[in-house]
Amino acid sequence: MVTSSAHERRAGARSTYLISMAACPTHRGLDRLGDSWVSLILKELADGPRRHGELARAVAGATQKMLTQTLQALQRDGLVARSVIDSIPPRVEYRLTPLGETLLPVMAMVTEWAERHIGDIDTARATYDSVTSN
Amino acid sequence: MVTSSAHERRAGARSTYLISMAACPTHRGLDRLGDSWVSLILKELADGPRRHGELARAVAGATQKMLTQTLQALQRDGLVARSVIDSIPPRVEYRLTPLGETLLPVMAMVTEWAERHIGDIDTARATYDSVTSN
DNA sequence: CAGAATCCAGGCGGATACTG
């Protein structure tokens, strides 16, 4: 099993605070979106279906392992659909499900925010570092 | 140093693919927001300044270590401001910076999406699991 | 009360090799 987040897992181990956060949808949602390669994959699939190999190239930097793993997680959550056209060689296509498409506007907003403010963050970071560590 | 994301660090280690993702603002933004406790802290600070202890209680489930660590990261990114009113016992207040406040609409949208669709995700997940593992 | 410091298990993700 590849799916449940670190928190879910740990929450299962000890008994406490299941209540306080496990049920928070926002937290859970961000947990998915934050999952390292999700944003890149989603961005790629936003333009239409992609084959496995195409994704591998587009999302360069992701290990093949991570790519498959992430795609499976997205599939499990019903955000991405996988279809096999078995021929030789095999073709596998991934596409957004309708549910997955509802994510695009959200992603767009995050992107807009990030592009607008990433500079401020870098500045703040540089300032903080120079003040702190010298 | 507590700050740089797993990817940044690993990207530094090996030389490849710095190009393809390190610079993507969306990815970087989500990397922050996805940071496990950020959403909960932000949610709390959205209603106004909070003391350390208040946050500790509100974000129950976070270790003291994680709380401090996350707050420092947010501070470094210029999203949260820390002010010390030194008295005995000491008071420390955290509040959103103006930059941090620009995040609230984004968070709101994520929250709305999550609340609306988290059910679908759970359904999809249950279906997937029952099909896969039986 | 706020937080820094240390110790340590367990999980994450990279590299590699192998199947249909």
Next chain:
DNA sequence: CAGTATCCGCCTGGATTCTG
């Protein structure tokens, strides 16, 4: 081409203890 399986180092985050 698409995907699985195994091995393993490193980082993350929890528990605990100690200051101002």
